[in-house]
Amino acid sequence: MTQTHAHRAAAGKPRAELAHLLRRAGFTPTDAELDQAELLGYRATVERLLSPPPPADDEQYLVHRHLPATELPIEAAMAAPEVMWQLITSGHPLREKVALFWHGLFATAFKDGNAGVDQAAQIAMFRRHGLGSFADLLVRLSLDPAMLVWLDNQLSAADRVNENFGRELLELFSMGRGSYDEQDVHASALAFTGWSVRPGPSAFHLGARPMWFHYDAQRHHGSPQQMLGRDVANGHDVVAAIMAQPATARYIATRLYLFFSEQSPHPETVAAMADTFTLTGGDIRAVLRTLFTSRRFLDPAVRRVQVKSPVELVVGLARTAQSWSVPDHRLGELVDAAALMGQRLLTPPNVAGWASGEAWLQGANLLERINFAARLVGASALLASRAEQTGLPVLDACLSALDLDDVSEQSRDSLARAIGRLGDDGGPASGRAMTLAVAVPEFQYC
Amino acid sequence: MSSSFVVIHLAGGNDALNTVVPFTDPHYIAVRPTLALQPDSELPTLRRPGREDVPGGSGVLPINDSLGLHGALTGFRDLYEQGRLAVLLGVGYPERDRSHFRSLDVWHTAEPHQVRSDGWLGRVASVLDPQHDNPVLLTNIGRSMPLALAAPGVMAASLESIGGYGLLSPADRRGGGGAGGVAHADLAALAASLYQGRALPNPWGSAQQVGVSAIRGIRSFDAVPDRGETDVQYPPFNPIAARLEIIARIATAGVGAQIFHTTHDGYDTHENQFATQHRLLADLSEAVTVFLDDLAQRDPLDRTLILIHSEFGRRIAESRGGTDHGGAGVAFLVGNGVAGGIYGDMPSLRREDSIDGDLRPSLDLREVYTAILQRFLNVDAAAVLGKALGSLRLDRTVA
Structure with missing residues (x-):
């Protein structure tokens, strides 16, 4: 261990690049994750991150056994601890990070008739399919009960069209404003009439009854409409029409870039990602491979420039500073901690998702973030022992244990002076x- | 002279129809079989463990021939009679949204048609203090920062107790010991050397800029005295009273805090509304009364303005002993400068006039904001809301 840490403290270029990759494609890396990445090398680490196995079918049972309210959860708040557990304990951080990305882009929150169990099912869908084909993801999204209820599609009928889902699908979920017109929106909405939900069977008498997708042929508007230059008669046709538009490749490439790289799009890299999207028919895994292996992504100028979202900050701390063997009440506390910093899981503020970037630091939120982190790391035996095992001077040991080897000279000097004044309280x-x-x-940035 | 502006958000969606009651409307009685209040109906004594009971009384305190306040709002009735309470009926925004979050966002951003990431009070702060010199101009009393106070470059303070705003050691900031036994002076030195003298251009303010402001804000509250010139006792076990007491202490300390936001929780009364709302409104009425007494004792010329609102009113018809999320609500404006009275029209309760069973708004919240901005805060409403809306005059004209 000591040797590895000495290596890390030297902050060699490869290790710094790997730490950057792991922070962006996941959360604050643990030493074990960094050590493994170093053994594999950069390209192989990218491939490992991009190819997680599907989530195990039985993994949720552990959470349900320890936190019974998470089984068939009625409200979002009851479903959130399970999502937090996956974020913290997953051995495949990109699978979880991508699910978080789609949760932000396809932002779905609670609505009358939309239970926590449906939202949990939506997140499970993102975890299982989030790195796959975008066309497939859009179809699944259009069949997703939580989304259909959230955007009022369940009552949309040929004689009473609700455009909410049909519009957001184009505006927020795939193409962006300015690349379609109102006729396209209307055609999209008509094609989705009758795409509805009905209550599924209840597993037992407690808990929510999950919704199932239900195609209501009576309500479906049958005749094909012109949309984006094609005839569309149903939701599958709409998704196909969306996939054929260059705007879709650009929009999704840009959104992925902003989330995983930096707050302003780098034209050359985004164009390369969009090309990959087009060539592969919308393979998200391939688009992210283009990003993670791009010159720009490895440019030191994009390191530590992304403000950690509250969930990223909380998850990073929980992964590195806390021990997790079984799910317990701390999961709910972590959900609440992120909410106090402005991001409540499963409850985005609206269909456009959360703000990002420096807006997370506004006002007293910065203090909330620092104070929460201070409480957690100050009480962490795990971090203390990790720091002590490095055999480095206290300052370097702490920075290393906290994934902060790369702080500026000013921060290092300020901290050194403050640590020098620490008395001995035993x-x-x-x-x-x-x-x-x-x-x-x-610390605020990743 | 204190001329603070205090916003109290009744969180969860306060049932408007049982707050200002249209007690003569036959539709009201018909759709509220168990919840309807009447001047001759009886409110039971409110048992409050650990403090005085609130004696029972009339279900409705009439303020005119057809409208009355909930029987628990005795303090509000007195303020109304003194001409210091404006009742704002049917307040909302075009259409309505039954989501707590979206509806509250509309109140916070004053933008019903699109999503905004800055709040109306944050924009007020940008007008009053364009250089962002005052890091406590906006102060939230509570746990999480409301969107109303957010705006690019604007620092807002947020605290639950006066000693509780700080870096690394908020809980014991006044107790002497800081984080891990580090002296406060040393913590301040660390914070200053970490954050000062660094600036990165960014409209929202980078961690460095926010950090510098936050440190100055923390120091501002050090000057707040423990009690000050008052012997008013706030009631115990009343959460909104506790928060208003903090506001009174900060507002009268001259540290620069002028606009306050706080919340009173618990109004999401899907079930058991009768008892829950009774308790909440009794607490609210008592708290606001004591708060105004306290301010008056500290300064007889106090011009503090209080806006009390909720994210929405509730469904017109009751169900399961409660009411579901609804449309237009009722708001109150209170203060020595307020021209008391009833403003706006009581929305119709008839099904065919409603929005799918919810009260249809008759007064746009932006009209209320316009009046507050132009008549009380001396801020150009167009600079905050895009354009001034309506011609409400809620202020007492100085003779």
Whole structure:
């Protein structure tokens, strides 16, 4: 271990690049994750991240056994601990990170008739299919009960068309404003009439009854309409029409770039990602491969420039500073902690998803983030022992344990002075030093 | 002279029809078989463990021939009679949204038609303090920062207790010991050296800029005295009273805090509404009364303005002993500068006039905001809302 940490403290170029990749394609990396990546090398690590196995069929039972309210959850708040558990304990961080991306882009929240169990099922769908084909994802989204209820499609009928889903599918979920007209929206909405839901069987008397997709032929508008230059008669045709538009490739490439790389699109890289999208028929895995292996992504200028979203910040801390063997009440506390910083899982503020970037730091949120992190790392035996095992001086040991090897000289000097003034209260010096270290501005970024 | 503006959000969706009651409307009695309140109906004594019971009384306190306040709002009735309480009927925005979150966002952003990431009070702060010199101009009392206070470059403070706003050691900031036994002076030095002298251009303010403002804000609250010139006692076990007490102390301390936001939780009364709303409104009425007494004792010329609103009113018809999410709500404006009275029209309760069973708004919340901005805060409504809306005059004209 000591040797590895010495290596890391030297912050060799490959290790810094791997840490960047792991932060963006996942969450704050643990030492074990970084060590494994270093053994594999950059390209193989990218491939490993891009090819997670599907989630195990039985993984949710552990959460249900320990937190019974998460089984057939009635409200979003009851479903959120299970999502948090997956984010924290998954051995395949990109699978979870991509699910978080789609949760933000296809933002679905609670609505009358939309139970937590349906939202949990939607997240499960993102985890299983989020790295696959975008066309497939759009079809699944159009069949997803939580989404259909959220955007009022379940009552949309030929004689009473509700355009909400048909519109957002184009505007927010696939093409972006300005690449279609009102006629396209109307055609899209007509094609989705009759795409509805009905209650599924209830498994037992407690808990919510999940919704199932239900095609209501009576309500479906049968005759084909012109949309984006083609005839569309049903939702599958709409998705096919969307996939044929260059705007879709550009829009999804841009959204992925903003989420995984930096807050302003880098034209050359986004164009390359859009080309990959077009060539592969919308293979998200291939588009992300283009990004992660691009020159821009490895440019030090894009490192530590993304403000961690509250969920990313909380998950990163929970993965590195806490031990998790079975699900417990701390999951709900972590969900609430992120909510207090402005991001409640399964409850995006509206269909456009959460704000991003520096807006997360507004006002007192910065203090909330620092104070939460200070409480967690100060109480972490795991981090303290990790820091002590490095055999490095306290400052370097703490920065290394906190994934902050790359802080600026100013931060390092300020921290060194503050740590130098720490008295001896008998506790491990590293715990108190780490409490101070999370105040550095760099901690806010990934 | 204190001339603060305080927004109290009744969180969860306060049932408007049982707050300002159209007690003569036959539709009201018909759709509220168990919840309807009447001047001759009886409110039971409210048992409150740990403090005085609230004696029972009339279900409705009439303020005119057809409208009355919920029987628990005795303090509001007194304020109304003193001409210091404006009742704003049918407040909402075009159409309505039954989601707590979206509806509250509309109140916070004053934008019903599209999604905005900045709030109306944040924009007010940008007008009042364009250089963003005052990091506590906007102060939230509560746990999470409301969208109303957000705007690019605007720092807003957020605290649950006066000593509780701080970096690394908020809980014991006034107790002497800081994080891990680090002296506060040393923490302040660390924070200052970490955040000061660095700036990255960004409309929302980078971590560095926000950090510098936050540190100045924390220091501002150090000047707030523990009690100040008052012997008013706030009632115990009343959460909204506790928050208003903090606001009174900060507002009168001259630290620069002028616009406050806080919440009173618990109004999402899908079930058991009768008892729940009774308790909540009794707490609210008591808290606002004590707060105004406190401010008056500190300064007889106090011009503090209070806006009380909820994200929506509730469904017209009751179900399961409660009411579901609904449309237009009722708001109150309180203060020495307010021209008391009833403003706006009571929306019709008839099914055919409603929006799918919800009250149809008769007063746009942006009209209320326009009046507050132009008549009280001396801020150009167009700069905050895009354009001034309506011609409400809610202020008492100074003779």
